[in-house]
Amino acid sequence: MVRDNELSERKRSILKSIIDDYIQSAQPVGSRTIARKHELGLGSATIRNEMADLEELGYITQPHTSAGRTPTDKGYRFYVENLMQIHSLAKDEMALIRKAMNEKIEEINELIKRASTIISNITGYTAVVMSPQLTRTVIKSVKLLGIDEKRLLIVVVAGGGIVHNRLISHDSLIDGSHIEKLNQAFNIIISGKTMDQISMPVVKELQRDIDVPKEVLIPIFEAIEDCVRKIETADFYIDGVTNILNYPEFNDLMKAREVLDILKEKEIINQLIFEGSKKQQLEFKIGSENEINEMKDLSVITTVYGRKGKDIGTIGVIGPTRMTYGKVVSSIKYIRELLNREIIKIFGDDL
């Protein structure tokens, strides 16, 4: 809504027509096309004049002198902020999504995975869903299990039914009574705390109170730390990577390869999705707004999910800048809604 009056109403509708058309056809669109297809009641020459203005203002551009116009990143930006209409999903699409999301889930990660698959299917682009990121999770409980004489399984349970475990081996035999004692002690001193509340003094104290040697205790704490780290580390699922090959802008093999390779870089995707999601409910990164050079022909749409006031993860769609923004927005919103509902079911008060 900044500089709202830079564009007259007529210019806006022409720009909208151009972008709508271009998104659909992938071909530079000329004045005649606009005059014919969209009923603006204007002759092609008039539109030509307006288009010249729009070009000067930087919203559209010509690939070469005698071609039609294509939107610039600035054009798309104006489009998503002011012009685009978000047509709601078709009934059967909604049903498809609901069906996928409502199936019985055993694990939170299963849900995430399914969400990414369904988004990429519905939109036809690449979808990324980042798993709940639980910074400073409260540990619900820690259990030690003696597997055999020399091996010990450490199980850490966090909110939302997230469980991680780690096996550790000892050189010497492990005293069964130690395990018993530790389990009791852990119940008291660890349960309900976050990892950073469990400091070295606590360990020392433990060591004094119950008579367990340091050589046994240290690896156990390392394992616990490791489990907590795994719980707190956000990972993500990406689906529909090869979808981008469907779009003519990536007909060039080198370009396609470049993009496919970028999408394989976990670090980059992570950063991308993470960053984008901080500010707003719905965040757009269009073309060159992405810092990464290889992504200057891609747009990323992200949103957060979670419980009211507490966002725990991110959903993202990656596609060519020439993207069906309206459809993607409605898809992503709908899935977020369902995801939120499930999240509340699973995590309950644990968030």
Place this chain on the structure above:
Amino acid sequence: MVRDNELSERKRSILKSIIDDYIQSAQPVGSRTIARKHELGLGSATIRNEMADLEELGYITQPHTSAGRTPTDKGYRFYVENLMQIHSLAKDEMALIRKAMNEKIEEINELIKRASTIISNITGYTAVVMSPQLTRTVIKSVKLLGIDEKRLLIVVVAGGGIVHNRLISHDSLIDGSHIEKLNQAFNIIISGKTMDQISMPVVKELQRDIDVPKEVLIPIFEAIEDCVRKIETADFYIDGVTNILNYPEFNDLMKAREVLDILKEKEIINQLIFEGSKKQQLEFKIGSENEINEMKDLSVITTVYGRKGKDIGTIGVIGPTRMTYGKVVSSIKYIRELLNREIIKIFGDDL
């Protein structure tokens, strides 16, 4: 070695030269090239005659009348069985592999993943490594942990430090003494057995002996079954999928897409790798020898790993039929060796 005398010594060396050259250049190779580059002491006309024979026998073919020859699948088959020389890996390549495989591993799956990455890096093709497939695993122990009043964590431990768990929720409160009893009972009746040895009668018996209601017992057994299933299900890691885009045979976007999509089909890859690995130490599937139509331009080389006489997993390399077979074979063999060593370390007597 079948029909060994179908090809004279001279035809063999010419065929070898053609294939070696073609693997390297990806261009149809002509008689002059052979006469010049490879010192066979023959004129191009002689080679032409021999090539005509080889073509009639089906080992090579011409894309068009005035082009050189390219190997057929039959040609490659003969090549891998009789002609190819397996040049050993370079020192630094071996070092690279060793380094990757020797790093400390916490989990068996971590090892598998790393193996697939290193193979695809070394060979430049797509690598698949299938995780240990433990049919009818012996369950080492089963533990129940009460998480809170209504939730129960079932932990199943199998050989080789493989652990799976599952959380189940109950509507009603769970009696702490039940958990205790069950843990003791499980120790006796389940530990050391395989899943199919735990039949319904056992459950019945359990139900009679210890006084735990059916509504509690059934979900627990389902959870155990589920964990065992997860343990026994082989999954695999695939790496370097986009590598195929490096090779000119997939310059055509449609073809590339087709292949990328196939490589995404877990079912197909699974089948492919699994099947190929049964018969021999080292199995080749060349081009159309793969039943799947989309793979008629790909070759798959597989081998099994595990302990002597007990193969538990498979390694595979997928690339264009025009593959550097010699190098792939030596890479795959070397990695198998290292993998076997680690497997023994991890699983010990549990296999």
Place this chain on the structure above:
DNA sequence: ATTAGCACTCAATGGGTGAGAGTGCTAACA
């Protein structure tokens, strides 16, 4: 202010041509 008309630009298309690589065949040779 709008638009019809016109000259102009540029990419894409398709036919034509020559170069180059490679073959098969024939005849000569060892």
Place this chain on the structure above:
DNA sequence: TGTTAGCACTCTCACCCATTGAGTGCTAAT
């Protein structure tokens, strides 16, 4: 009899060039 030099032939590929068509900008008329 096996080998090879020579030659006519085939086919692809790269390049040129003319044509086409879509689209523009500008001007003059409405």
